[in-house]
Amino acid sequence: MNAAGNIEALKTIVHREVHRILRIWGQTLVPPAITMTLYFVIFGNLIGARIGEMHGIRYIDFIVPGLIMMSVIQNSYGNIVSSFFGSKFQRFVEEMLVSPTPNWVILTGYVLGAVARGLMVGAIVLVVGMFFTRIQLHHPLVTLATLLLTSVMFAFAGFINAMYAKKFDDIAIVPTFILTPLTYLGGVFYSVSLLPPFWEKVSQMNPILYMVSAFRYGLLGISDVPLGTAFAVMIGFTVALGAFSMRLLVQGRGLRA
Amino acid sequence: MTELALSIRGLEKTYDNGVKALRGIDLDVAAGDFFALLGPNGAGKSTTIGIVTSLVRPTAGSVRVFGHDLATQREAALSCVGVVPQEINFNQFEKPIDIVANQGGFYGLPRKLARERAEKYLKLLSLWDKAEVAARTLSGGMKRRLMIARAMVHEPRLLILDEPTAGVDIEIRRSMWQFVQGINAAGTTVILTTHYLEEAESLCRNIAIIDKGVIVEHTAMKTLLAKLDRESFILDLTAPIEACPDIGIVHLKRIDATTLEADVPKGTTLNELFDALARTGIRVRSLRNKANRLEELFLSLVERGNGGAR
Numbered sequence A: 001m002n003a004a005g006n007i008e009a010l011k012t013i014v015h016r017e018v019h020r021i022l023r024i025w026g027q028t029l030v031p032p033a034i035t036m037t038l039y040f041v042i043f044g045n046l047i048g049a050r051i052g053e054m055h056g057i058r059y060i061d062f063i064v065p066g067l068i069m070m071s072v073i074q075n076s077y078g079n080i081v082s083s084f085f086g087s088k089f090q091r092f093v094e095e096m097l098v099s100p101t102p103n104w105v106i107l108t109g110y111v112l113g114a115v116a117r118g119l120m121v122g123a124i125v126l127v128v129g130m131f132f133t134r135i136q137l138h139h140p141l142v143t144l145a146t147l148l149l150t151s152v153m154f155a156f157a158g159f160i161n162a163m164y165a166k167k168f169d170d171i172a173i174v175p176t177f178i179l180t181p182l183t184y185l186g187g188v189f190y191s192v193s194l195l196p197p198f199w200e201k202v203s204q205m206n207p208i209l210y211m212v213s214a215f216r217y218g219l220l221g222i223s224d225v226p227l228g229t230a231f232a233v234m235i236g237f238t239v240a241l242g243a244f245s246m247r248l249l250v251q252g253r254g255l256r257a
Numbered sequence B: 001m002t003e004l005a006l007s008i009r010g011l012e013k014t015y016d017n018g019v020k021a022l023r024g025i026d027l028d029v030a031a032g033d034f035f036a037l038l039g040p041n042g043a044g045k046s047t048t049i050g051i052v053t054s055l056v057r058p059t060a061g062s063v064r065v066f067g068h069d070l071a072t073q074r075e076a077a078l079s080c081v082g083v084v085p086q087e088i089n090f091n092q093f094e095k096p097i098d099i100v101a102n103q104g105g106f107y108g109l110p111r112k113l114a115r116e117r118a119e120k121y122l123k124l125l126s127l128w129d130k131a132e133v134a135a136r137t138l139s140g141g142m143k144r145r146l147m148i149a150r151a152m153v154h155e156p157r158l159l160i161l162d163e164p165t166a167g168v169d170i171e172i173r174r175s176m177w178q179f180v181q182g183i184n185a186a187g188t189t190v191i192l193t194t195h196y197l198e199e200a201e202s203l204c205r206n207i208a209i210i211d212k213g214v215i216v217e218h219t220a221m222k223t224l225l226a227k228l229d230r231e232s233f234i235l236d237l238t239a240p241i242e243a244c245p246d247i248g249i250v251h252l253k254r255i256d257a258t259t260l261e262a263d264v265p266k267g268t269t270l271n272e273l274f275d276a277l278a279r280t281g282i283r284v285r286s287l288r289n290k291a292n293r294l295e296e297l298f299l300s301l302v303e304r305g306n307g308g309a310r
Helices: A003-023 A030-051 A059-089 A103-132 A140-164 A170-184 A197-203 A207-220 A227-251 B045-052 B074-079 B096-106 B111-124 B140-152 B170-185 B197-203 B221-226 B270-279 B293-305
Strands: B004-014 B020-030 B034-038 B060-065 B081-084 B158-162 B189-193 B206-211 B214-220 B230-237 B251-256 B259-265 B284-289
Touching: A003 A059, A003 A103, A003 B096, A003 B111, A030 A059, A030 A103, A059 A103, A059 A140, A059 A170, A059 A207, A103 A140, A103 A227, A140 A170, A140 A207, A140 A227, A170 A207, A207 A227, B004 B045, B004 B189, B020 B045, B020 B060, B020 B189, B020 B206, B020 B214, B034 B045, B034 B197, B045 B060, B045 B158, B045 B189, B060 B074, B074 B081, B081 B140, B096 B111, B096 B140, B111 B140, B140 B158, B140 B170, B158 B170, B170 B189, B170 B197, B189 B197, B197 B221, B206 B221, B214 B221, B259 B270, B270 B284
Parallel strands: B034 B189, B034 B206, B081 B158, B158 B189
Antiparallel strands: B004 B020, B004 B060, B206 B214, B230 B259, B230 B284, B251 B259
């Protein structure tokens, strides 16, 4: 297929993904808005008012970047893992596999769909956050680059999960037992500089810390880790997960007998 | 030289569990043909189709579609193929119009053209009034027709139908075959697998029979049918008989008091059979084939492969 054909195939996959997100908006867009409103009310307003400031910033303002990141991570991952596994489970993934659509177009299409949901949910959480906070954008480019890199990285991670998954339980295990703990321990609700030195070192092995810190730098101008290190980690993980996703797709693991 | 829509050489497939589904098959299908690929369950038909549509990876051998090697020119080869699989494999929550138009997109059709084609084929397959409902609400026959519309959206040169009429009522089957015969007449090569052998006999010009991963017959339908050395008929008699008569030229078997089975060898006419029966006082009200001719041949070929005798 020529370049124009590949673009049409890519547009078709992205269109189908976005259409799906909007068709089931009650499952995809509303729950994060409700959950984050509760976080802002309980952790920000009620408990945060007693905590005071973190790095000289109101606690409720401090947690906004982490909450947006948390939503972006969970929704980018959740979108691709459920959508791609669903297409495997119902076998309509075969519609693409029997067509001349190249593997890289399939992967890019699903990743863009996941990024679209990550950004939609991120925007919703930001709007919700603006009702409770006074945040300003300190570094728009850093904010946008972090948002996109994080979303792409977790889209790849979700894709890998979907490729290996054989039943619906398999797509719930990683988010429950790995993603959620890493997110909560990635400095969403606190600065890792508050931890004892040993646990601060342990936290630095958590990639989500770098995303939350870079995003917090973009929004608030403060970070727990050097910005260069944060971007190196994000780019490194994104490239590695992307390459592994592509390899699985080319091998046809679980897709082609 | 005749252009080949499909050319398979030395195709082998051994699955991870050790099952040898294909043991080195060779198969040619000429462009424009209406071709039957028949075989008992587990013979290797679906594996062959799976390999041609790239859902199954071959262990050895080559596949060329209109001259494009599937291994080295995958995209060009797959662009020529449309497939209607045995199992329903579309998103049941999507609308038929989106299912068909999206498939066009996967073959590189611009959105506008894909939707125009989707409308064309949904109308041709009498599904246009269901274009905007959720696909899960369609009946079984409608779902089959939807998969044909989906397979046709990029107007493939080779259409593969893997048991498309399984579980479909006779009226819909007829309309489906009318549609498929129309596109074949317009130049599309059609490969059909079916368990309804009378369909294969009436529709297909050439045939391959596969059994245990080996092609046991690959010829023109007429040539194959000419090999039939006997045909079995069921005769309904006008009056009951006590015992089975011996008429010499044809072996008869009494099914019940008013029904006989006649095993008529090639070269013996039905007139000779009727005359012989009339001489013993038996009159025949009606007759029908015990099985259709292709079915008899099919069973004989497959049973021969199993070491059985007829």
